Amino acid sequence: MNDIETKLRETVKRLLADHTVRYVIGWEATRFEDKTRPAFISDSADTDRLVWNKYCVSSLAKYALDEQHSEGKIGICVRGCDSRAVCRLIEDKQLLRENLYLIGLPCDDKEMNICDTCTHRNPVIYDELVGEPVLERQADRFAMVGLMEAMSADERYSFWESNYSKCIRCYACRNICPACNCRACYADQERVGWQGKQMNTAQNQIYGLTRTYHVGDRCIECGECERVCPMMIPVMLQTRKMLKDINEMFGDYECGLPDGRAPVLGEYTLGDADDFM
Amino acid sequence: MSVNIKEGWEPKILAFCCNWCTYTGADLAGLNRMKYPENVRVARVPCSSRVNPQFVIRAFQKGCDGVLVCGCHPGDCHYVTGNYFTRRRFMLMKKLLEYNGIDPNRFQARWISGSEAAKFRDTVTRVSEQIKELGPNVKFREGRWS
Amino acid sequence: MKLLKKDLKEALRLISDDFELLLPGEGSGVSRFALWDGGDIDLSYGNTQLPPKDILFPHTEKMYSFKCATDVEVTEEAEAKSRIVFGIRPCDMRAIECMDKVFLEKGFTDSFYSRKREHTLFIAMGCTNPCRTCFCDSMGLTPGDAPAADILLVESDDSFEVKAQTQRGKEIAECFGRLLTDGKVQVSKVSCALKTKMSDDLPEKLSGMFEHPIWDEVGRACIGCATCTYVCPTCYCFDISLDNHGSEGVSFRCWDSCMFSDYTRMAGGHNPRPTKKERVRNRYMHKLSYFNERYGSALCVGCGRCVEKCPANLDITEFIDKVAEVRL
Amino acid sequence: MIDHSCSCEDNPLIPKICVVSDVIEETPDTKTFRIQTVDGKKPFLPKPGQLAMISIFGVGEAMFSITAQGEDYIDSAIKKVGVLTEALHSISPGQKIGVRGPYGNGFPIEGLEGFDLLFVGGGIGLAPLRSLIRHSLENRKNYGHIDILYGARSPEDLVFKDDLFENWTKQPDTIVHVTVDKADAVWDGNVGFVPAYLEELAFQPRNRKVIVCGPPIMIKYCSESLVRMGFDKKDVITTLEMRMKCGIGKCGRCNIGSKYICLDGPVFTLSELDDLPDEK
DSSP: OOOOHHHHHHHHHHHTTTSSOOOEEEEEEEEEOOOTTEEEEEEEGGGBBOOSTTTOOOGGGGGGGGGTTTTEEEEEEEEEHHHHHHHHHHTSSSSHHHHEEEEEEEOOOOOOHHHHTSOOOSOOOOSSEEEEEOOOOOOOTHHHHHHHHHHHHHHHHHHHHHHHHOOOOOOHHHOOOOTOOOSSGGOOOOOSSOOOOSSSHHHHHHHHHHHHHTTTOOOOOHHHHHHTTOOOOTHHHHHHHHHHHHHHHHHOOSSSSSOOOOOOGGGOOOOOOOOOO | OOOOOOTTOOOOEEEEEETTTTHHHHHHHTTOOOOOOEEEEEEEEEEGGGGHHHHHHHHHHHHHHHEEEOOTTTTTTTSSHHHHHHHHHHHHHHHHHHTTTTTTEEEEEEEOOTTTTTHHHHHHHHHHHHHHHHHHTTTTOOOOOO | EEGGGGGGHHHEEEHHHHSSEEEEETTTTTTEEEESSSOOOOOSSSSOOSSSSHSOOOOOEEEEEEEEEEOEEEEEOOOOOOOOEEEEEEEHHHHHHHHHHHHTTTTTOOOHHHHHHHHHEEEEEOSSSSSOOGGGGGTTTTTTTOOOOSSEEOOOEEEEEEEOOOOOHHHHHHHGGGEEEEOOOOOOOOSSSSSSOOTTTHHHHHOOOTTTTHHHHHHHOOOSSSHHHHHHTOOOEEEEEEEEEETTEEEEEEEEOOTTTTTTTGGGGGSSOOHHHHHHHHHHHIIIIHHHHHHHHHHHHOOOHHHHHHHTTOOOOEEEEEHHOOOO | OOOOOSSOOOOTTTOEEEEEEEEEETTTEEEEEEEEETTTSOOOOOTTTTTTEEEEETTTEEEEEOOOEEESOEEEEOOSSSSSHHHTOOOTTTTTEEEEESSSSSOOOHHTSSSSSEEEEEGGGHHHHHHHHHHHHGOOOGGEEEEEEEEEGGGGGGGHIIIIIIIHHHHEEEEEEEESSOTTTOOOOOOOHHHHHHHTTTTOOEEEEEEEEEOHHHHHOOOHHHHTOOOOOOGGEOOOOOOOOOSOOOOOTETTTTTTTTTTOOOOEHHHHSOOOOOO
């Protein structure tokens, strides 16, 4: 029981007691030591369910969408990536900042490989910080993409084809992604015909690439899509390729920061890179 | 994946032409009896930014060997900012397709204004030759039911 | 009859002459049942991450193709190769029994399933070290035997005891009869690591708990994806759709999931199960109560795949224990 | 490959190729389709209240009630509401469609014998009822007094007008009550919603069975007023609407509790509905 966990519980107890928030979204333990589950604490006696350890990896921001139209604040425990997810949802006009009370948690102990390339271990926005800010580490976010680019075209195609042929279309990557917050996803509009329901490599490819393109310029690089994929498809390798190109062509760019910058594909400058002449 | 090209094979190229500039440019080429390869199928779109990246992937899946997106020069867009978004969107799309194994020449974009009939003909001819050289596209193909 | 482990590969080679042999394998990071390429056999898996469900009930299956240009023709997809599934675990074998009840009973026989089922034989393997998420002995199964299998292999450290349990199983055992020696294998009692308080009266109790407040909390962490239903060996829901190419096309069926938000959405937008709460309730009730009411046995075989793979780590065993403690 | 161009089939999921031999225009948005097999016979022998999965190849498939049957045909009245029904409404006699069935448990005919019958229909809801009305009129002596209470939005929307105003009114001991929500210039009959008209007519619950079909909202209010009028819930029979895909109780889509509406239903009595979990 580290001290941040106790401090977190006390903070939540106080917030619930003085009705600052209606309920707080955090993590709770499960039967397995290396798994935690998102918890929704509304009773101050329940705060002992909250935990904070290196297994608190699932992203919480999107759960606030379930009750986005009810009044009263919702408390969310936010690590660096969760806070960027909240910025993402605010930027996409899905959540209002004043409906949220963000409990910041500097996060430095996770052992997921996405966390090695994390550039914002401290929450980018919060109402209250629990624990001391940690040292930010520089990381080459696009190292893996570079390795991929070094391969030949046919090698890259067969790499992606074998990955997409595994996809069982459970849509976990879409449902967990904070950038994927459309009210009616194109993949569910079977009648319109964008996306067939059958699972074969071609349909999986169009799903994979379309989702990459839909979130590419708004992806906050939290790596949840890769964590939740039951078939272990390296989804981040696609979106990070787009972010790498964006950084090269349109200047340094990171999504989900409170600077309120519009998504790259939603704006333009007259002097953009252009080789279509 | 070396592909042996049967002689007499004609590539299928889909060209999205923006209604206000490129389409009229192509019309002008026709008026001036300019000769350009007939394996290009022109799809008229209100603006080059109407072209959705899914159209491009679906085109390859449905059997195209090359896709060309043409629009007005930046600044001439009938909808003022349409082609600025096109520019960003397809600069990224080109790289993403290349990253996924599609040869860069198979997906190209060009600014062709209403008066540049010659440029339309040259572009289409060059793209057609490049793709003929590359041979039929076997990637992203929509397989038939086994 | 006993078969030494070192003769296993030879035995499999013998029976794979006139059968397609499927056994657990690692396909780019995910264990599943795949065609045997003659290589060496890895039987260390507890149960494979993807269940053998897709052998009899594939994710996407062509039902019929049609041409409707001038005249209308319909041709049904009627292929069925004879196959042997080797190394299937008791939990997955019980799941096949549940699927048989659904597809082959209650007034209609699903020809696609029944055709494959008749041409498929199962060689089950008793478990010696279950995975950490296995809880089949709490669900009324014994990790050591699989009554519905054609042959049951009981594993010991250097050999298997081969028990042919059906006539077809005997015929298969004869194929590699010369490798068999007499003798029995001492069966050690195996118990699952994960326990849950499943009881015979739980289905009854659950059916009276439809409006119980427990449901408000259970599904809140669910993200509404289909991972649990697609890795579950007993989930059989499917959708029927069309793949058109001009005047020709194919009608196919593919897996579908009651956890998707528009699974029961009707024309005009009415949806009897509009939020996660109803959908998670429907899935748990189906696994633990509805199926029991309709077919007489639970639909959860305790394989633990949903517990392992759920992105939000929902756990059906924790739910069962909560229900066990509820005082009605 | 099994070729199904002939109409023999044993696979319940494969449609039989049938021909629409006749299309009768009931209202501007409802047509009755007369369906026969390719060789001019009845695709199957449905019980009253059973359903058929009708498909247009390349467009889609949906469940429709069979409104009537003859020697060598079955009829189905279909309202134009969506993509498939629109495609159905644009086909002309002689065109081929796919049909499979019969599905559903149909009306409990044995349970109705010897009782007075009250049919309550709303809008296109008269279509499923019509199969039972025709059956009960063909075996008139098995049943006591028959009342048919039917309502639609406007006189134009009344389906099976010839039955309503000619055939059925001439039947012995049979009274037809028709109402419309909004009358037009020439309408002289009752004006009002079906549930209100039902209470106005104040039918006696003694020895009477009620069969209700129509939009879910009408069924809800009619059931409430019937219970208020003293009807026992076992005597009120109605149908449920659910999204259906396979029609044979396998695909799991139309479940309410442990029941599959396409197989164990869609016809239920109100008491059976109360046993089902409240998820309709």
